[in-house]
Amino acid sequence: MDRSADWLKQAKRDMERADLDIQYAFFEWACFTSQQSAEKAVKALYQKLNMSIRGHSIIKMLGGLPAKIEVSEELLHNARILDRYYIESRYPNGFPLGSPFEYFDKKIAQEANDAAREILRFCENTISRL
Helix, strand or coil, X not given: CCCHHHHXXXXXXXXXXXXXXXXXXXXXXXXXXXXXXXXXXXHHHHHHCCCCCCCCCHHHHHHCCCCCCCCCHHHHHHXXXXXXXXXXXXXXXXXXXXXXXXXXXXXXXXXXXXXXXXXXXXXXXXXXXX
């Protein structure tokens, strides 16, 4: 059963939440919700391809796509940015001391947001061509 549309809708919703997190200065959460948006967008693409995938590493998921889907080096760079935020944005043990929110600022959050937006756009465009 193809549920790619459901995954894509949730990816877009997560992107909206990341925008709100930036607006209200929850920068660590903006990084996490950006990561979630991109992860769900890639999982939507896997759904559309009738392939299964588990895990949270966007770089590994993009690397596992069929060769007919060309993934640029820039997209892989965006995935590397986001993969850092799955754990460290939420858990204090991601840093030597302090709480995660102390390590994030608007510039970092915006970088994550931009990276996720590019991955979301790539997945949405690829899905529309399949």
